[in-house]
Amino acid sequence: MAYSDKVLDHYQNPRNVGSLDKNAPDVGTGIVGAPECGDVMKLQIKVDDQGRIVDAKFKTYGCGSAIASSSLATEWLKGTTVDAAAQIKNTQIVEELSLPPVKIHCSVLAEDAIKAAIEDWRKKRSAQATPPEGHA
Amino acid sequence: MKTPIYLDYSATTPCDPRVVQRMLPFFADTFGNAASRSHAFGWTAEAAVEQARGEVAALIGAHPKEIIWTSGSTEANNLAIKGVAEMYRQKGNHLITAVTEHKAVLDPMKHLESQGFEVTWLPVDKLGHVDLDQLEAAITDRTILVSLMTANNEVGTLHPIHEIGALCKRKGTLFHSDATQAAGRFPLDVEAQHVDLLSLSAHKMYGPKGVGCLYVRRKNPRVRLVAQMDGGGHERGMRSGTLNVPGIVGMGEAARLAKAEMVRELPLLAALRDRLEARLLAALPDAVRNGDPAARLPHLANVSFPYVEGESLIMGIKELAVSSGSACTSASLEPSYVLKSLGLGDELAHSSIRFSLGRFTSEAEVDFATDRVVQEVKRLRSMSPLWEMVQEGIDLTQVRWTAH
Numbered sequence: 001m002a003y004s005d006k007v008l009d010h011y012q013n014p015r016n017v018g019s020l021d022k023n024a025p026d027v028g029t030g031i032v033g034a035p036e037c038g039d040v041m042k043l044q045i046k047v048d049d050q051g052r053i054v055d056a057k058f059k060t061y062g063c064g065s066a067i068a069s070s071s072l073a074t075e076w077l078k079g080t081t082v083d084a085a086a087q088i089k090n091t092q093i094v095e096e097l098s099l100p101p102v103k104i105h106c107s108v109l110a111e112d113a114i115k116a117a118i119e120d121w122r123k124k125r126s127a128q129a130t131p132p133e134g135h136a
Numbered sequence: 137m138k139t140p141i142y143l144d145y146s147a148t149t150p151c152d153p154r155v156v157q158r159m160l161p162f163f164a165d166t167f168g169n170a171a172s173r174s175h176a177f178g179w180t181a182e183a184a185v186e187q188a189r190g191e192v193a194a195l196i197g198a199h200p201k202e203i204i205w206t207s208g209s210t211e212a213n214n215l216a217i218k219g220v221a222e223m224y225r226q227k228g229n230h231l232i233t234a235v236t237e238h239k240a241v242l243d244p245m246k247h248l249e250s251q252g253f254e255v256t257w258l259p260v261d262k263l264g265h266v267d268l269d270q271l272e273a274a275i276t277d278r279t280i281l282v283s284l285m286t287a288n289n290e291v292g293t294l295h296p297i298h299e300i301g302a303l304c305k306r307k308g309t310l311f312h313s314d315a316t317q318a319a320g321r322f323p324l325d326v327e328a329q330h331v332d333l334l335s336l337s338a339h340k341m342y343g344p345k346g347v348g349c350l351y352v353r354r355k356n357p358r359v360r361l362v363a364q365m366d367g368g369g370h371e372r373g374m375r376s377g378t379l380n381v382p383g384i385v386g387m388g389e390a391a392r393l394a395k396a397e398m399v400r401e402l403p404l405l406a407a408l409r410d411r412l413e414a415r416l417l418a419a420l421p422d423a424v425r426n427g428d429p430a431a432r433l434p435h436l437a438n439v440s441f442p443y444v445e446g447e448s449l450i451m452g453i454k455e456l457a458v459s460s461g462s463a464c465t466s467a468s469l470e471p472s473y474v475l476k477s478l479g480l481g482d483e484l485a486h487s488s489i490r491f492s493l494g495r496f497t498s499e500a501e502v503d504f505a506t507d508r509v510v511q512e513v514k515r516l517r518s519m520s521p522l523w524e525m526v527q528e529g530i531d532l533t534q535v536r537w538t539a540h
């Protein structure tokens with residue numbers, strides 16, 4: 001199979017590989033995919049009080065295109081806001097990495113991982129935003 | 137070191153230079169048609185073909201007249217399976233094979249099924265063996281053929297063909313074996329092993345591509361076939377078509393070399409293969425060897441690397457020419473049906489690599505290859521969420537994954 005130069009670059013020099021503390025209140029974690037399907041992505045974001053993503057990390061089990069999709073996603077996430085991140089579409093990833101049709105699911109997975117991470121962070125935040133005193 | 141390093145001798149072998157030398161004159165100098173009876177060009181070609189026939193027959197303990205030239209093993213398997221089925225249809229319509237056979241056996245069998253024949257597909261255990269009691273129980277008086285490969289092309293497991301052959305003989309059914317992978321790597325003897333039909337391919341034994349043969353027993357019993365290629369009546373009517381003289385000469389020389397060198401070559405191959413496995417397993421103790429660790433071909437190792445995905449691994453070791461457990465048939469990756477029928481889960485099947493060594497593999501190449509694989513598996517594990525979970529003590533089978 002032929003890979004685009006960008007996929008090869010992300011595969012060989014993946015950006016932002018690693019893990020953030022999944023128990024930290026300002027970290028959102030998304031894990032999507034399944035081992036039997038051949039790809040699992042873990043994507044994490046660290047968000048400041050202004051809703052800005054100050055750090056993003058990933059770990060991916062999957063083909064080169066899956067690794068590249070998640071690596072690219074972390075690049076795009078870092079420095080942007082949660083609201084802007086929620087707008088990222090898999091088609092943008094497909095375009096940027098020139099993914100062939102059989103690899104489109106990798107980009108879908110990356111979009112799902114972003115959404116899952118944001119969702120996790122939002123849940124944590126709303127839990128915090130409800131202080132014990134009871135006033136919202 | 138010159139890269140990429142070729143570790144895919146089960147896919148095909150380079151021609152041995154001695155084979156090429158033997159073949160060369162038959163392209164332009166002694167170019168005759170072996171079927172030309174009226175002049176010296178034809179006689180020379182025919183003599184060369186007959187010499188090659190003798191050399192191939194000697195490799196498997198057959199009589200030269202029992203060798204039918206074909207374009208390779210795919211054709212030999214088709215001729216054996218369809219040829220027997222059509223010839224013995226009056227006697228019965230039942231054939232037996234196993235789920236781990238090469239497509240060149242499975243697909244002719246499926247074709248026969250669509251023509252109204254009945255096929256029993258024997259399952260295999262986790263080492264790749266059929267249960268001989270189950271085989272015996274499957275044979276009825278309507279059974280006309282049992283086809284079981286000598287050695288499996290993906291994991292290298294050797295079927296006990298002498299026992300299978302004896303069983304078929306006792307039960308009065310014909311026995312075909314696809315020995316494509318075994319030729320030159322395992323001693324073949326159609327008499328001692330009671331084989332009635334045997335397929336060979338030159339390009340898996342340091343001969344050229346596009347030539348092979350089918351051994352067809354002439355005595356005890358005499359096996360008859362319906363030809364699958366009609367025409368000029370070559371090969372005693374069993375396979376028409378002008379013979380590929382240079383290819384056949386090459387196959388003959390390859391067979392002669394295989395017979396002459398096997399005693400020396402097999403232990404060397406096994407030692408290299410053992411070295412490769414030992415180095416991988418020492419560095420990656422959770423790597424999994426697939427196939428039968430005892431009854432197997434000497435040159436092949438099939439290993440799964442849990443927690444890394446196969447395609448990304450292959451992508452990372454581009455200095456190595458190896459096969460992955462995912463058959464890249466279309467653009468999408470399907471885990472190998474052979475590994476799955478050995479009971480491997482999709483995940484392990486996806487992450488497996490077949491290393492197959494050969495006559496020109498060096499120890500230095502094996503060391504380089506294992507170092508690269510270990511390095512790449514470790515790199516991919518450092519980016520694998522599965523590996524991280526396992527390090528945290530999480531049981532992956534208990535995780536609720538979001539299937540997609």
Ligand SMILES: Cc1ncc(COP(=O)(O)O)c(C=O)c1O
Nearest residue numbers: 208209210238240289316317337
């Ligand atoms: C076990 C087995 N049978 C048959 C074949 C097909 O042989 P050929 O390429 O000569 O048609 C192969 C090779 O791919 C093989 O490994």
